Amino acid sequence: MENRKIYNRMMILRKEKGISRVELAERIGVNFQTIGYLEREEYNPSLDLAFRIAEVFELPVDVIFSTNPFQSISQILKERSMEEER
Amino acid sequence: MKTTQSMTSIRLGVLLSMLSLIAIVVLFELGIRLEWIALMLIIEIPLLLTLLISFILSFMRTGLWKFTHKPIKDLDERELELASKSLRTAYSLFAILVLCILLVIAVFNIAVSIILAVSLIFLAHLMPGIVIAFTEKSLRF
Numbered sequence: 556m557e558n559r560k561i562y563n564r565m566m567i568l569r570k571e572k573g574i575s576r577v578e579l580a581e582r583i584g585v586n587f588q589t590i591g592y593l594e595r596e597e598y599n600p601s602l603d604l605a606f607r608i609a610e611v612f613e614l615p616v617d618v619i620f621s622t623n624p625f626q627s628i629s630q631i632l633k634e635r636s637m638e639e640e641r
Numbered sequence: 642m643k644t645t646q647s648m649t650s651i652r653l654g655v656l657l658s659m660l661s662l663i664a665i666v667v668l669f670e671l672g673i674r675l676e677w678i679a680l681m682l683i684i685e686i687p688l689l690l691t692l693l694i695s696f697i698l699s700f701m702r703t704g705l706w707k708f709t710h711k712p713i714k715d716l717d718e719r720e721l722e723l724a725s726k727s728l729r730t731a732y733s734l735f736a737i738l739v740l741c742i743l744l745v746i747a748v749f750n751i752a753v754s755i756i757l758a759v760s761l762i763f764l765a766h767l768m769p770g771i772v773i774a775f776t777e778k779s780l781r782f
Contacts, residue, residue, distance in 0.1 A: 584717070585717035585718070585719070586716075586717050586719075586720060588781040589717050589718075589719045589720070591781065592719055592781075598719050600718070601718050604718060
């Protein structure tokens with residue numbers, strides 16, 4: 556079975572929280588190189604790992620991971636300002 | 642670009658290790674049978690040095706050897722997946738190679754030398770690393 560690509564917001568969330576890859580890796584129990592693979596979307600995490608990541612960021616899993624590409628921050632802001640204008 | 646270049650050099654190093662190992666075995670087998678002992682020893686020394694240097698540069702320094710010999714409990718899920726994939730491929734390739742060698746030995750009634758046996762054991766340990774070097778886009782362990 557061909558795996559679908561899983562998109563994520565891990566890099567933005569990690570930077571927002573101000574934690575390093577090593578720190579995040581220690582908190583979720585993986586090698587820090589794996590964080591790089593996850594952030595570059597080169598590796599799909601298991602359900603257990605996805606839940607552990609969600610627990611660190613204190614967000615629901617579907618906010619962090621998706622099978623569809625996430626909108627960029629500039630796109631979200633643009634759409635929001637357009638809605639406000641209306 | 643830097644990653645591509647480093648992967649190319651790692652692959653070249655891995656290839657050099659394999660070729661020097663094959664050359665050592667072939668030369669030893671020929672040397673014993675054709676009684677070229679002195680010539681064999683002269684050529685074997687640079688080949689051994691090549692094997693040693695390429696092994697250090699492409700397996701030890703890159704972390705390939707350490708990764709493929711890590712205990713399972715020290716691997717995370719991504720590393721387990723990579724190790725499992727490389728071991729499966731390495732096992733298939735090694736089994737085919739050993740069966741071919743056994744066939745040649747049986748057909749030509751050749752005695753198995755200690756050099757061939759040691760080289761095969763060494764190759765069995767190198768194989769997962771070789772598979773990773775040629776299948777992964779980058780090496781990060």
